Amino acid sequence: MLTLYHMQESGNCYKLRLAMNQLGEPFDLVDIDIMKGESRTPDFLARINANGRVPVLRLADGRLLPESNAALCYLADGTPLLPDDRFERADTLRWMFFEQYSHEPYIAVARFWRVFAPCGGASKADRFPEWMERGRDALSVMERHLAERPWLAAGRYTVADIALYAYTHVADEGGFDLAPYPAVRAWLARVAAQPGHVPMSWRPS
C-alpha cells in the first residue's frame, strides 16, 4: 500500500490524492502540519525528506519520492495520465516544470501567506506586488494556450492538468481574479468534470 505524507490544505499534496483516487490506487495518509514545523523535525529530515517538504510518497517497499510532480509521474507511469509518446511525455513535463517554476512560487505562495500565515502575510507585504504580477503572467500563458486547445498537453487530460489545477482552482484565495481568463475557467470546469475527480478537502474513507 502507498502512504502519502501530506498536509490537507496543500495544493501540491492534493495533486497526489486526486491522482491516486482517479487511478484507483488505495493509500494511507500521514498528516504533517507544516505550520507546526512537522516537516522540519530532525526525524522527518533524517527519515522522510532532507528538503523538509511535503508531499512525500512512500512506496510499499519503503522507498520514498519527494516532489509532487515527480510522484505524479511515478503514479501515472503506464496509464493514460502520462503519455508514452516521446514528445507528448516531454510536453507534459514542460507544463509541470512551468507549474513549479513560473506558477506555484507566485500563485501558491500568495495563497499561503494570505490564508495560512499570521495577519494575512503582513510580514511579506513588500513581496505581494511581484507575486501578483508574476502570477498573472503565468495565468496569461495558460490562457493563451488553453484558448486554442482543451488540455495542456497531448490532446487529453494528463498529469499536467492535475499539476496546474491544484493551485489554479484556488487562485482566488491568493487574491487572483480569474475573470480575465475565460479559457482557464472553462478548463478548470473540464478538469473538475473528469471521472473520479475529488475536491481538495477529500480524504479516502
Added chain:
Amino acid sequence: MLTLYHMQESGNCYKLRLAMNQLGEPFDLVDIDIMKGESRTPDFLARINANGRVPVLRLADGRLLPESNAALCYLADGTPLLPDDRFERADTLRWMFFEQYSHEPYIAVARFWRVFAPCGGASKADRFPEWMERGRDALSVMERHLAERPWLAAGRYTVADIALYAYTHVADEGGFDLAPYPAVRAWLARVAAQPGHVPMSWRPS
C-alpha cells in the same frame, strides 16, 4: 536537425548543449540575448515561447519544447541518461524538480544579479540574504545525499546530474563558497570527467 534557442551564459541552456554533445545529437544554435529583451519580443512570445524564456528546443518538424528539464528528458528518452525503470525515472525527475524549485531560484538567480545585472544587482540587495540562505539549504540537501552515493539517482550519471551540475559548478559566481560541501565538489569532478563533457563556453563547431 535540432535547433536550440539559447543564451551561452545561461546554465539552463548549457544543460541542453552538454546533453546533446554527450548523446551525439547534432544541433544548430540561435542566440537569444535576454539582457536585450530578445526572449520577450512580440515575435518570440508568439512563435517560440509565450513564457518569454530560453532555452527552447525546436525539433526538426518544428515542434517546440520550452523548459530546460523537459527538453533534457526528451533528448535522453531511450538512452542511459534517463532510466527506464519506473521508480528510477521518477527519482531522476525528483532531483530535476528539486533543481527548478529549491536550487535554481536562489543559486542561479544570485549569479544572474551579481554577474549580469547592472551594479552587481544592487537593486536586489534586499533579496540576497534569502537567496544565500536558501541556496545553502539546497547545497546541504545535495551534500547529504551525495555523501552516501556517487550520483543523484539510479546509481549512475543521468539527466538529474546534468540539471544540477549546470548552476552548481558556477555557484561561486553567485557568491556561494563550496568549501563546506566536499561531497558536492567530488560529484562535480565526477560529472566533469564524464565522456563528452564540455564546458559552458563550448559551442558546436
